[in-house]
Amino acid sequence: MIRWRKGTVERIRREWPGAVELDVALPEGGCRALAYPPLVGRPEPGDEVLLNTTALAMGLGTGGYAMVVAIPDRLPGDPTGPGHLVKARYTPLQATVLGADEQGSPHxxxxxxxxxxxxxxxxxxxxxxxxxxxxxxxxxxxxxxxxxxxxxxxxxxxxxxxxxxxxxxxxxxxxxxxxxxxxxxxxxxxxxxxxxxxxxxxxxxxxxxxxxxxxxxxxxxxxxxxxxxxxxxxxxxxxxxxxxxxxxxxxxxxxxxxxxxxxxxxxxxxxxxxxxxxxxxxxxxxxxxxxxxxxxxxxxxxxxxxxxxxxxxxxxxxxxxxxxxxxxxxxxxxxxxxxxxxxxxxxxxxxxxxx
Incomplete structure (x- = not known):
């Protein structure tokens, strides 16, 4: 169900709030990858990254990226602050966020x-x-x-x-x-x-x-x-x-x-x-x-x-x-x-x- 690959970040192509687009070298050639720093940290050139290449292999027009799942040698710090709303629940990448409607929210x-x-x-x-x-x-x-x-x-x-x-x-x-x-x-x-x-x-x-x-x-x-x-x-x-x-x-x-x-x-x-x-x-x-x-x-x-x-x-x-x-x-x-x-x-x- 998931195509896994390990690669090395060659360069940062561009970035916008919440996302970084990368060129990543793989044994079978290079690819374009996307990382979400709030989830996995910010990749830098030279970092080894673990990728999910499923959408890339399927040739999806919108989602045709390899997705960075982890930077194994430089994991991000633990989340801080309130919030117990879990999204992407019960998946390997479930994340905790502060819901505007939950009890710990100022709203x-x-x-x-x-x-x-x-x-x-x-x-x-x-x-x-x-x-x-x-x-x-x-x-x-x-x-x-x-x-x-x-x-x-x-x-x-x-x-x-x-x-x-x-x-x-x-x-x-x-x-x-x-x-x-x-x-x-x-x-x-x-x-x-x-x-x-x-x-x-x-x-x-x-x-x-x-x-x-x-x-x-x-x-x-x-x-x-x-x-x-x-x-x-x-x-x-x-x-x-x-x-x-x-x-x-x-x-x-x-x-x-x-x-x-x-x-x-x-x-x-x-x-x-x-x-x-x-x-x-x-x-x-x-x-x-x-x-x-x-x-x-x-x-x-x-x-x-x-x-x-x-x-x-x-x-x-x-x-x-x-x-x-x-x-x-x-x-x-x-x-x-x-x-x-x-x-x-x-x-x-x-x-x-x-x-």
Whole structure:
């Protein structure tokens, strides 16, 4: 189940908050590796490292790194401070963090009786690539909005894996990152998506939240076997807490798989079958026959939700000004403009809910 290798660090390629990218020499050749210093310490050139090369061997586009499991000759110190929330539980890399909602947290009293998002809009999206696009659309109309990114555990568990989230946090486009469930590495850690949303509102003071899995969407080509099912569950969580769920459609004109052309079957299942609470589903007013197709495919969702048609004029310019690279399944803005316009339209609509 795991491919193990030992290697030697040759050089540090680059780093961002919580992660270091390395070149590592192996007996069979070199490879690109990723280490999370909060978990394993900071590797340096010359260090011997123990690697998990499974994702690299599988050729995964998002997770195609060898992962540093340990630096055997220079182990990090023991963790200090409070916190007894265990994430990645009962795996060899389980880690203890301080949960915002646990008794030892300075936020425990705030969250102990918290029960409402007080109408906060919650944008729900399938893919991690929607995160910067939603922000581009929202900030185009309301640049000062405090937005929190709430991470469920459907994709990458370490929030540190996302260079986009780190950069958006650094620039102030995000007021914080909240990791929920088995996900970890955010500014705040919580046990559930529900307390994660409440922490976004009452601890970070967010005006709006975006819920989208971390990098590494998993799909099997079946109706129910994809990690984005959690988008429907996020709609339910936002609604039961008194938030305003805004559903961003997964749309593509450039995907080679027919099930994702137009409105992806992921969105139709997550919002049409899993989401039991009512949401505002944003339908982007795209041009031409493709735009007609998107509207027609989204139409059945009106049986359960409110469909909101949103113009996309000016959103391409907002997307082109994104401070982070826009990429979905390896396709950039020019290769799959519709995908990013759909997410940006959800951000544009969210701005109207804050007036």
């Amino acid at each position: 425990h009293e705030t969250l102990r009786e918290a029960d409402s998002l007080t109408g906060m809009p919650v944008v729900v999206a399938d893919l991690h690539s929607a995160l910067p696009a939603v922000l581009c659309g929202l900030r185009a109309d309301r640049p000062g909005t405090r937005v929190a990114y709430v991470v469920p555990d459907g994709g990458a568990l370490p929030a540190w894996f996302s260079m986009s989230a780190a950069r958006l946090r650094e620039l102030g486009w995000l007021c914080g990152v909240v990791t929920t469930g088995q996900a970890f590495g955010g500014d705040l850690e919580t046990v559930t998506l529900h307390t994660g949303l409440l922490a976004a509102r009452h601890v970070l003071g967010a005006d709006a939240a975006i819920v989208a899995q971390g990098p590494g969407n998993l799909g099997t080509g079946t109706r129910w076997g994809f990690s984005g099912v959690s988008a429907g569950e996020a709609v339910n969580a936002a609604a039961v807490l008194g938030g305003r769920p805004v559903a961003s459609l997964r749309v593509s004109e450039g995907d080679l798989r027919e099930r994702h052309i137009g409105v992806s079957h992921h969105s139709l299942t997550a919002y049409g079958r899993v989401a039991l609470a009512r949401a505002q589903v944003v339908v982007p007013l795209l041009d031409g026959d493709f735009g007609k197709r998107v509207r027609a495919e989204a139409a059945p969702l009106a049986e359960r939700h409110e469909l909101v048609e949103v113009p996309v004029g000016g959103l391409r310019e907002a997307l082109e000004a994104s401070p982070v690279r826009l990429s979905t399944m390896g396709r950039g803005l020019d290769q799959d403009l519709a995908s990013f316009l759909a997410a940006a339209a959800a951000g544009r609509h969210t701005a109207t809910l804050l007036d």
